[in-house]
Amino acid sequence: MTYDLQLTNVNKIYENGTAAVIDFNIDVDKGEFIAFLGPSGCGKSTTLRMIAGFESVTSGDLMIRGKRVNDQLPEKRPTSMIFQNYALFPHMNVRQNVRFGLEVKGMGAAEANRKVDSILEKLGLSDISEMPTSRLSGGQRQRIALARSLVVEPDILLLDEPLGALDANLRKSIQNELKLLQRDLGITFVFVTHAQSEALALSDRIVVMNAGRVEQISPPRELYTRPCSQFVARFIGSNTIIPGTLREASEDALVLDTAFGPLAGANRNKVSSNKGQKMSIVLPAEAVDILPGDMPEADRKAAFGLNALPCTITRLSVVGHIMQMIVELENGEKVNVEGHVDKYRNRLKADSAAFVAWKPSGATVIDR
């Protein structure tokens, strides 16, 4: 089976010796929505620009639909790019912008017009098709850019922070549109962003990058519940990270010695016994339970084993049927916890003592 997009040991090293992308490997199926996520300067945009052909590949293989395209010019590749600043042609109106890519394909005028009409219709731009682009809003402009790219029917659509210049509300609504559009068209999307919420909401798989290297490639949920490095655990968000050293390792659980005593987490990365190794437990917010301070120790031990840390509930608020809490551990670290109201109602009070607890399978142990 051929992949839509395949990067094998792709490197980008600039002439001055700076390595922008190091050993990038990924196989992308047709119709997948892939996000490149990472802080600015991590190499995610450079990788996207290599796929588009705007940057040369220093070494490795870049394949699109089974064909090596390392040395193919951008205009020959079956990719199309969406830019953060829209990059619309300012001297053309909406319709001319969208039609531009069809004019070189040697397509009959009637057919071209039909295609332009249908994509304008699909993206809700029919009413403004004769307007100059300078008078339109950011959301409309990005839709025009989408129409312009999609009308040439690329195999892969590349999006470079396409929502970065839009305000929060608009971003949300265009996000939804993008997702629907991608499902509808069934073409591969590669989406670059530094906003983790965007990546988590949109993509089938997320590539987390840091300093030119791929840290992890996982579906959003797995990235969230099973980060495989310190960087991913911190970047993806509301995790609590407790450092320690390895005390015991078994097939599916690891026990670390920490400042709070021995604590356990899942052995997802299959660490073999190596006592004294420095590691950390990563607690996703949703794996955490809050137990009332007066719960008998035996009940606690039975349900959660070692994993119960004394804490104080410092804030407690209810939003709809979600209860949001901030608790403070004995070392002063604050932990955010969310849960269904029914689970906690009448059991917890603000400013009271409680326990932060988790099942070993809910937490992941990573190298430090």
Next chain:
Amino acid sequence: MESKILKPILAVYVGLFLLFLYGPFFVLGTLSFQQGPEGGPQFPIIEWSTYWYRHLFGMVPPSRIAPLPVGEALIRSLTLAFMTMVTATVLGVMAAQAFRKRFRGAGVVFYLIVLGMMVPGVLTGLGTSLLANNVLGIERHWWTTAFVAHVVYTFPFAFLVMLAILNRFDGSVEEASWSLGVSPIRTFRKVTFPLIFPGVLSAMLFAFTLSFDEFPRTLFASGRDQTLPLAIYGTFSVEIHPNIFAFGVMTTLFSFALLAVYGILMGLSVRRAKKQAMQEDIA
């Protein structure tokens, strides 16, 4: 407090600037209406007349003052300025395009190009003619050696104008065009060029006007047939009559007309590009 002192000073400064800019032209303009053929190039005006303008076009009976030998020189200068404008602008656009990517030795090449407008003109002119005559065996003409000297002189101006324009140019529209499957050449024609056209017009204006009244480089390089500035200078060495002033007024008006054309083209450039694209849609 500050502006109470500063403002009048600045006003006086601007006033003096305008006086020195337009004063000479005003004096020449006034004297061009001196009575002829007896009236000389000085005040007072004996009697207002358009004699010297008619003299310029050979519309007065022959007198002891020969008509200005400018007819052919004017045609020559206009042709030369046009050739220079086209060549220097094309080169300037291409060179500035090249400088959008950093290449090895870019800094050195930049200074070598810009030096073209710094080197003393007389030396360039003399050097060009010596090189052509003695080394390359090319005869000196306004359309050979002088043309080369003019291009060398005006090219840096066109280059700098285009460099400034391309500096502010957002390259992502070009990338967008490539990624739609449009070749770089067509992208340049359909996207880049229409967007930098105002800058190209400015570069053309620079090159044309600089070449049109170029003197020091042309002095040695133009050979037997003189350009307009040389022809006018030649008449000074005999005796000055107000017909030169009349001619000066005419050329200044011509320059203003050129500026007006530039302004109109500039204003139309965006609208025309739009119309063009629209017509292609219909076709």
